[in-house]
Amino acid sequence: MCGLCGEIRFDDNPIDLGALSAMSAAIIPRGPDGDGLWQQGRVALAHRRLSIIDLSNHAAQPMVDSALGLSIAFNGCIYNYKELRAELEGKGYRFFSHGDTEVVLKAFHAWGDACVDRFHGMFAFAIAERDSGRLTLVRDRLGIKPLYYAEVPGGLRFASTLPAVLAGGGVSTEIDPVALHHYMHFHAVVPASHTILSGVRKLAPATIRTIEPDGRQRDRCYWDISFVPRPEERDLSFEDWQELTLSALRTAVARRLVADVDVGVLLSGGLDSSLIVALLAEQGQRGINTFSVGFETVGSEVGDEFQYSDIIADTFATRHHKIRVDSASRLLPELPNCVRAMAEPMVSHDVIGFYLLSQEVAKHVKVVQSGQGADEVFAGYHWYPPMLGSTDPVGDYAQAFCDRTHEDYRRAVDPRFHGEDASRAFIAAHFARAGADAPVDKALRIDQQIMLVDDPVKRVDNMTMAWGLEARVPFLDHQLVELAARMPDRHKLCDEGKGVLKAIGRRLIPTSVIDRPKGYFPVPALKYLRGDVLATVRDLLHSPRARERGLFQPAYIDTLLAAPDDHLTPLRGSKLWQVALLEMWLQEQGV
Numbered sequence: 001m002c003g004l005c006g007e008i009r010f011d012d013n014p015i016d017l018g019a020l021s022a023m024s025a026a027i028i029p030r031g032p033d034g035d036g037l038w039q040q041g042r043v044a045l046a047h048r049r050l051s052i053i054d055l056s057n058h059a060a061q062p063m064v065d066s067a068l069g070l071s072i073a074f075n076g077c078i079y080n081y082k083e084l085r086a087e088l089e090g091k092g093y094r095f096f097s098h099g100d101t102e103v104v105l106k107a108f109h110a111w112g113d114a115c116v117d118r119f120h121g122m123f124a125f126a127i128a129e130r131d132s133g134r135l136t137l138v139r140d141r142l143g144i145k146p147l148y149y150a151e152v153p154g155g156l157r158f159a160s161t162l163p164a165v166l167a168g169g170g171v172s173t174e175i176d177p178v179a180l181h182h183y184m185h186f187h188a189v190v191p192a193s194h195t196i197l198s199g200v201r202k203l204a205p206a207t208i209r210t211i212e213p214d215g216r217q218r219d220r221c222y223w224d225i226s227f228v229p230r231p232e233e234r235d236l237s238f239e240d241w242q243e244l245t246l247s248a249l250r251t252a253v254a255r256r257l258v259a260d261v262d263v264g265v266l267l268s269g270g271l272d273s274s275l276i277v278a279l280l281a282e283q284g285q286r287g288i289n290t291f292s293v294g295f296e297t298v299g300s301e302v303g304d305e306f307q308y309s310d311i312i313a314d315t316f317a318t319r320h321h322k323i324r325v326d327s328a329s330r331l332l333p334e335l336p337n338c339v340r341a342m343a344e345p346m347v348s349h350d351v352i353g354f355y356l357l358s359q360e361v362a363k364h365v366k367v368v369q370s371g372q373g374a375d376e377v378f379a380g381y382h383w384y385p386p387m388l389g390s391t392d393p394v395g396d397y398a399q400a401f402c403d404r405t406h407e408d409y410r411r412a413v414d415p416r417f418h419g420e421d422a423s424r425a426f427i428a429a430h431f432a433r434a435g436a437d438a439p440v441d442k443a444l445r446i447d448q449q450i451m452l453v454d455d456p457v458k459r460v461d462n463m464t465m466a467w468g469l470e471a472r473v474p475f476l477d478h479q480l481v482e483l484a485a486r487m488p489d490r491h492k493l494c495d496e497g498k499g500v501l502k503a504i505g506r507r508l509i510p511t512s513v514i515d516r517p518k519g520y521f522p523v524p525a526l527k528y529l530r531g532d533v534l535a536t537v538r539d540l541l542h543s544p545r546a547r548e549r550g551l552f553q554p555a556y557i558d559t560l561l562a563a564p565d566d567h568l569t570p571l572r573g574s575k576l577w578q579v580a581l582l583e584m585w586l587q588e589q590g591v
Contacts, residue, residue: 002050002061003027003465004073005159006126007168008135009042010215013154019168020046023157026164029341030075030465038062038071042155042213043128043135045073050468052077052259052367054099063101068109069130074101075160076123076145077472079255084118113138113208116222120255120477124203126158133213141223141478142373143192143205143453146343146461150200156211161343161462163589165200172199173591175551178422183582184412185404185423187571188347189454195344196582197591205453223478225448227441229486238503241491244483246504252477253279256369264289264365266357266471267320269308271498271505271514272371276474278508280369281316289365290318293357295325308513315510323360330356332532336588341466345585346459347578349526354463362467372456373475376447377484378501379492384440388489393439394428397446402427403569403578412556412579440489448481527574529564537561537580546583 005023007015017039024035024046031048034057038045047061064071078084081100084107089095093106100121107115108127113136122144127136137158139147149158150171159165166173176198182190190196192204203209206223236244253276257263265280267273267290280288290313294304306322313320325331331352338355339345361368375381383400390396404412406421430450431442457473464471474480484492487500495502505514529537540546541557560567560576567575 002075003030003048003160003164004045004061004075004124004126005157005164005168006043006045006073006135007152007155007157008128008211008213009155010213011154015039015042015044016168017044019157019170020044022167022169023159023164024048026167027160029468030160032468034060036060036062038064040071040128040130042133043071045071045126045128047073050366050465050470052261052470053081054097055260056097058097059099059101061101063097063105065102065105065109068106070105070109071128071130072101072105072108072125074104074123074125076121076125076140077258077470078103078119078121078123079258080118080120081258108136113210113220113222116208120479122472122476124160135211137203137209137211139203139205139207141206142448142457142476142481144457144461144473144476146458147203148195148200148343149203162195162197162200162202163340163343166197166589166591172197174198175417177417177419180413180417180551181409181419181422182426183345183347184409184578185402185406186426187401187403187451187455187569187573188345188578189451190344191426191450191454205449224435225445225481225485227436227438227445227485229488233486238491238494238500241487241500242503245480245487245500248477248480248483249275249474249504250279250283252474252480253369254283255477256472256474257283257285259367261366262289263472264291264361264368265318266290266361266368266370267292267309267312267318268371269305269310269312269513270371271501271509272374272475274308274312274509274513275501275505276369276371277312277316277318282508286317288316288318289321291321291323291357291361291364291368293323293325293353293360295331295353308516311510311513321360321364323357325353325356331526332536335536336584338463338466339581339584340588341462342585343458343462344454345582346455346462347573347581348455348459349573349577351459351463352526354459355466358464358467358469361464362469366468367470367472368464370460370471370473371475372460372471372473373452373481374498374501376444376452376456377475377481378498379440379444379489380498380501381447382497384443384497385493387439387443388493390439393442394424394431396439397431397443398424398427400570401451403571403573403575411553413552414550417551438489440493441485444485448485452476526577527568527572529574529576534564537576540580540583540587543583543587545587549583549586551583552579
């Protein structure tokens with residue numbers, strides 16, 4: 001929930017309140033229910049509120065506790081805040097609100113930045129200390145909530161989105177060559193701290209940044225994933241792992257019901273979201289609002305999975321909402337709005353699907369649970385099985401996942417961006433880290449810590465928050481992720497992937513939803529470019545601004561435009577859409 005921004009000065013110049021107001025205005029959609037601005041000395045915070053827990057003004061932000069000398073701007077939700085509040089009350093703390101924001105504030109006072117180890121949830125927050133002048137920025141373990149920042153002369157600015165940082169002005173908008181390589185090679189995933197713009201950076205997940213008033217900064221990573229089983233887990237059977245997983249998943253789903261408003265479900269019709277519905281029903285939830293979106297078929301590419309979402313809706317008697325999107329009437333007109341809502345350019349063609357789905361869902365509920373993360377945590381993708389016993393993990397992973405070789409990249413981009421093979425070097429360095437010895441585990445770890453953060457998780461956060469809708473992801477409960485990491489590969493990879501989840505599913509949901517070809521969130525019109533969509537892409541790439549920018553070699557663009565369907569990535573994405581989306585995003589951000 002919510003959006004935040006702020007600035008800290010390291011010199012004697014005043015905070016630019018005009019810039020801060022512009023940044024705050026850029027995140028209004030993330031928090032349409034209230035706003036606030038606080039300044040003291042060299043630090044200022046601003047906040048846009050989406051009211052989910054404690055709907056009263058007592059929970060308004062930025063929240064200031066004068067007795068403790070602390071002020072906070074917070075985005076997210078701490079699901080165990082009631083338990084932490086009781087513990088803090090036992091230590092003598094008194095509360096003036098009933099939400100989780102004040103719990104974070106007092107937990108920080110009680111335990112320092114080690115308080116994050118106690119939090120179950122998704123969060124990004126900034127805490128300013130009155131007496132020391134110190135500012136602390138924090139991001140949750142799996143990067144579910146975003147936090148961007150930019151060095152400016154004499155200070156630092158930060159915000160929930162990259163466009164909000166840009167709105168403050170004074171930031172370089174030159175293309176970051178390393179980020180461009182990642183975007184074109186690593187399926188548009190740009191790992192922290194890079195973004196596509198050299199002047200803006202993002203805080204890495206599971207990171208605490210402490211900023212002193214003189215400008216000194218230090219980062220601490222407070223969480224990591226270990227793929228080494230505990231001694232007591234080494235002899236567990238497949239059935240034992242099922243029970244442990246089911247128990248952890250039940251807890252994860254129950255935690256994400258914490259709200260003072262109704263909680264719905266984004267129901268794709270696949271195993272993951274169907275399991276969430278089943279577990280909510282098991283826990284006594286009735287009349288759950290569920291939502292699905294579908295597009296028209298293009299050629300043989302079916303644009304919806306309604307036949308499967310209908311099965312789950314009927315089985316559990318949900319209030320099911322099916323949203324049908326016609327590309328001609330809605331997709332193309334809304335595409336620029338969708339792109340403007342992206343904190344960074346996201347090439348997955350289903351982003352527009354989440355955007356349009358969220359627009360409709362926000363008319364009914366403020367909070368939804370979503371199935372993102374299950375494939376990366378429980379090994380549901382096709383590139384995991386070939387990693388078993390791999391003698392070249394880096395090469396095998398790159399061949400299955402990455403969009404281009406370095407040679408292809410050099411043919412695509414202007415020579416000024418050629419440089420080194422940054423993406424392959426990044427993958428190799430990540431695979432070489434300790435804590436994941438098996439090739440499959442190396443692939444799972446990079447997907448959980450890098451790809452997941454800057455593809456599906458960011459996509460869901462950006463598109464739901466564009467409409468003031470909070471998405472919660474139980475498969476990314478950190479305790480569930482830790483458990484799955486310790487599980488033997490054979491239990492995750494059996495039954496063509498996600499073996500343990502499928503076994504659990506057969507106990508809870510109709511098997512017809514499980515025993516079918518793996519589905520994705522299909523938007524065929526952005527995969528197989530035709531008609532008006534193709535014409536829009538052609539005009540965009542031939543526009544004066546695109547030619548002046550000169551990111552791509554003209555011969556490469558002409559090749560893609562001549563036969564779009566012939567140039568798909570290993571993950572079956574359109575290479576033409578990939579280059580067009582980047583140019584569109586830059587233009588929509590005014591770059």
